[in-house]
Amino acid sequence: MDFIEVTINVNPDFADILIAELGELGFDAFVETENGFSAYIDEDKYAQDALEEVVNRYAGMAEVTYQTQKIARQNWNEEWERNFEPLFIGGQVSVRASFHEKPADAKYDIVINPKMSFGTGHHETTTLMIENQLTLDHQGKRVLDMGCGTGILAIMAGELGAKDIVGVEIEDWTVENARENAELNGYGSIDVRLGGAETIAGDKPYDIILANINRNVLLEDMPAYKAVLKPQGYLLLSGFYTEDLPIIQERAAELGLNYISHRVKNNWVSAIFRAS
Template sequence: MDFIEVTLKVDAAFADILTAELGELGFDAFVETEDGFSAYIEEEQYSEAALQETLQRYAGQVQVTYAVQKIERQNWNEEWERNFEALFIGGQVSVRASFHPRPEEAKFDIVINPKMSFGTGHHETTTLMIENQLTVDHRGKRVLDMGCGTGILAIMAGELGAAELVAVDIEDWTVENARENAELNNYGQIDVRLGGVETVAAENPFDIILANINRNVLLEDMPAYKAVLKPEGWLLLSGFYTEDLPILQQKAEGLGLQYQSHRVKNNWVSAIFHAR
């Protein structure tokens, strides 16, 4: 049986939503690209009409373009490997799939098999978050990864010496994939939960909170983050553009979170805030 590849160009803020929608149509593998993602489905399950109907529901909310091509089954592994390139972040962190060899020069090595989840490190926001994590002391800390995707940031926190790790996502298939990747990297102790910020509302406070989501969710949930962040704790945010930074800074400052620094890549931002 052959496969259909659908490559979509879409704003990252809607990529997770469309990934979930396509998952409902039977697409079962997704790969991030610079300007969206590619989705894969067995040929006999593919319906052009169903795809167009799904995308039409978001007309007026987001601009989406796509291209379709058939991939012969014998070329599937080659196609997957072609799309999933190993990364080296911050001169220290290797992010690779299980079929890539470990780079000898890597101080930290993370293996991610993404399946249907985002967070392979290829998107600017994930890279920026990891670069910012490298500047924050995680040793012995209690860390929360909100909107965890593949679990890559929680795994990175473990690599940096975090003692307790909680990861949360709203999609059940994402939670499953995060658990698989945690086990793959020998971090089976990561507490991966299904739900939103309410799942940690009654928690003991965290030393570090990581949230790579989107501007609107960050603005809505920031008070909840602050409520479970220890005094002198760190909040690392991403999933928004440079023009969104001032409004996020204003919101954070109003909650007693002091802006420390930010990084930019292709207009995407990751910022660090410190609880006073």
């Protein structure tokens, strides 16, 4: 299956909201560019009318232009290698591709080869989730990463000492990529599953659950997370905006999840909740 690349030229103030809108359409990888960003989607999921509807919705507020092209799956590595810059998160975590050298001052070093999966650390939500992970004790814990993408958060859990880690993704090629990245970082024992929230029903309870997806999926699936979260366990959420935080908090409270704290970056949020 080939990909469609949509290159969006837009003011940076509107880039994040357009990324969120395109994420709702099935676009699942994004690369920042000098004038906006590029978004990627499987060819069979691409709908020109839906894209134009989103672009037209914001055209009155900002100048938005776009171009599309088809990219063969085998050429994806070339695309991200051209754009992927190493990151240093929270003063402790290096996130890099295999062709970058490890920085000498990194306490934790994560190597990610995305292969079209979301989660290189460049998006604010991934960075915020890692920063929140750094505040929690993972040592010997059982951790679930919902919507694991490249596997970066599951791998971070391993770096922090978690011993029993499960990742869940809805795309088979993303599951493959997460497994490859886990193996690359020495965490081949991470159990990466294909599916959604139904795959965790009846699981042995988790100490920490990570879910960096989007507001609608989080609201729908939070009961499933709560059902497999240990008492006093932590739920870390991201993939939504500051204006969405109250409804996330309300849903969490209904489920007996207590709000602890949240972080914000460019209007994106990652929040921590704890079970009673």
